[in-house]
Amino acid sequence: MPQVKELPSVTFNDGSGGLLAFKRDQLAFLSRGLARHGDIFRFRPLGIPMVMVNHPDHIQHILIDKGDKYDKNASLFKIVRPVLRKGLIANADMELWRRQRRMMAPHFTPKAVSAFARNMTDETARSLEHWERVYGPGDTLDVTDEIGALALRIVIRSLFSADVTDTALAFERAFGAANSILGAFFRFPFPPLSVPTPGHRRLRRAIDEMDAFVSGFVRKRLAEEVAVGEETDLLTLLLHTVDEVDGGGMDLEQLHHEVLNICIGAYETTTNTLSWAFYLLARHPEVEKKVHEEVDRVVGDRTPRFEDLRELTYTRTVVDETLRIYSPAYQFMRHATEDDVIDGYRVPAGSNMLINSYFLHRHPDFWDEPEEFRPERFGKEEVARRPKHAYLPFGVGQRVCIGKHFALTELILVLATVARRYRLVLPEGAPEVVPEALITLHPKGGVRLRLERR
Numbered sequence: 101m102p103q104v105k106e107l108p109s110v111t112f113n114d115g116s117g118g119l120l121a122f123k124r125d126q127l128a129f130l131s132r133g134l135a136r137h138g139d140i141f142r143f144r145p146l147g148i149p150m151v152m153v154n155h156p157d158h159i160q161h162i163l164i165d166k167g168d169k170y171d172k173n174a175s176l177f178k179i180v181r182p183v184l185r186k187g188l189i190a191n192a193d194m195e196l197w198r199r200q201r202r203m204m205a206p207h208f209t210p211k212a213v214s215a216f217a218r219n220m221t222d223e224t225a226r227s228l229e230h231w232e233r234v235y236g237p238g239d240t241l242d243v244t245d246e247i248g249a250l251a252l253r254i255v256i257r258s259l260f261s262a263d264v265t266d267t268a269l270a271f272e273r274a275f276g277a278a279n280s281i282l283g284a285f286f287r288f289p290f291p292p293l294s295v296p297t298p299g300h301r302r303l304r305r306a307i308d309e310m311d312a313f314v315s316g317f318v319r320k321r322l323a324e325e326v327a328v329g330e331e332t333d334l335l336t337l338l339l340h341t342v343d344e345v346d347g348g349g350m351d352l353e354q355l356h357h358e359v360l361n362i363c364i365g366a367y368e369t370t371t372n373t374l375s376w377a378f379y380l381l382a383r384h385p386e387v388e389k390k391v392h393e394e395v396d397r398v399v400g401d402r403t404p405r406f407e408d409l410r411e412l413t414y415t416r417t418v419v420d421e422t423l424r425i426y427s428p429a430y431q432f433m434r435h436a437t438e439d440d441v442i443d444g445y446r447v448p449a450g451s452n453m454l455i456n457s458y459f460l461h462r463h464p465d466f467w468d469e470p471e472e473f474r475p476e477r478f479g480k481e482e483v484a485r486r487p488k489h490a491y492l493p494f495g496v497g498q499r500v501c502i503g504k505h506f507a508l509t510e511l512i513l514v515l516a517t518v519a520r521r522y523r524l525v526l527p528e529g530a531p532e533v534v535p536e537a538l539i540t541l542h543p544k545g546g547v548r549l550r551l552e553r554r
């Protein structure tokens with residue numbers, strides 16, 4: 101039997117288990133660890149045992165083969181739990197999570213999501229009208245801000261059938277604050293969140309604001325007593341969902357947490373992906389041209405619809421490639437509930453397994469010239485040649501993103517609706533936009549582009 105090895109350890113001699121280097125630049129720290137030790141190594145910021153894994157076989161082992169032995173009691177999820185609480189994303193109580201997932205999954209199938217396609221194209225058309233009114237020739241558009249507002253309107257309409265702008269802005273601001281405070285805390289988890297520093301008090305206020313946003317809609321709906329009908333939104337569906345196993349529903353607190361998880365899960369990830377997609381298209385006019393040709397051929401003069409997705413295959417590869425280079429949910433974690441051996445290395449119980457798709461999606465064994473934007477990588481044959489788990493934008497296994505079909509539908513329909521009429525062009529002398537590693541991967545400073553009629 102081969103001998104079990106000890107994991108190589110990264111400290112970079114800063115006397116803090118790598119903490120200071122990790123705090124300064126998390127991606128640079130991990131990149132140096134991978135260059136020095138290969139696909140698996142450990143580090144201990146502030147004594148927290150972390151194991152970085154970066155191979156498709158590790159993903160298969162942790163998220164699928166031994167999925168039940170690796171739960172969400174990992175440090176990253178503990179950090180975001182004050183915000184997400186008992187909702188699906190960070191829930192570590194497997195029994196509760198399983199029941200919730202069972203009840204919610206039917207509302208996120210491709211067929212169920214097709215009911216929301218109209219919200220996506222209507223809201224995009226509204227954004228285009230607004231842009232046309234507000235931005236003159238030569239003006240630059242803050243794409244990240246504008247797409248953020250659009251993504252939030254789409255999720256709010258799908259959840260609540262509501263049309264809001266002012267309260268949505270407050271939600272965006274609160275979420276932005278929580279994302280950067282928690283992102284900084286993840287890189288340097290001190291002092292504990294229970295200590296009322298100004299930042300932690302700001303986090304508390306941001307959580308209260310997001311809660312007020314959600315409970316406003318829930319309270320209103322409860323007063324209205326809407327029945328499930330053809331044009332039903334997600335809130336009504338969740339209110340009336342019954343568990344097939346025990347016949348019960350969701351209590352109101354749980355419902356609140358799930359709604360908040362959907363808002364958060366759906367809003368920033370799609371905003372970032374679309375911002376990056378427009379940025380990448382602006383930098384690659386040859387790719388943009390192919391998108392335009394496809395959209396003109398498939399959609400022509402009408403509004404794009406759900407049924408077009410099957411034929412918008414090139415646009416889909418643009419989305420896939422954007423999610424590869426700038427995977428918004430770029431890091432997630434699992435907690436090892438028992439001792440294990442991965443790749444011949446001893447992994448002690450209690451380890452925090454760090455999966456980082458920013459690096460997995462650049463792994464030199466599976467991706468040629470990984471910094472290059474090449475949608476062709478997602479052609480059928482190329483995909484078949486790669487190990488499945490070399491690409492992981494939505495995770496995999498039992499905790500795979502429940503909103504994957506919602507997201508893909510939204511990303512393709514928004515791109516197609518914009519591409520029918522407009523180009524977003526790189527302004528002269530525009531600086532390169534670089535990723536900022538918060539809890540999600542964010543375009544630092546936002547993406548700014550010029551709107552041009554085609």
Ligand code: HEM
Binds near residue numbers: 369
């Ligand atoms: C580009 C868009 C999106 C990306 C890249 C993304 C990515 C992810 C990833 C990687 C996970 C799994 C994390 C893990 O295994 O620890 C996840 C989970 C989740 N996502 Fe998404 N997501 C996106 C959009 C959405 C949307 C649109 C929704 C809701 C409509 C959503 C709701 C959720 C929820 C509720 C979970 C937790 C699932 C569970 O544990 O059962 N996401 N997402």
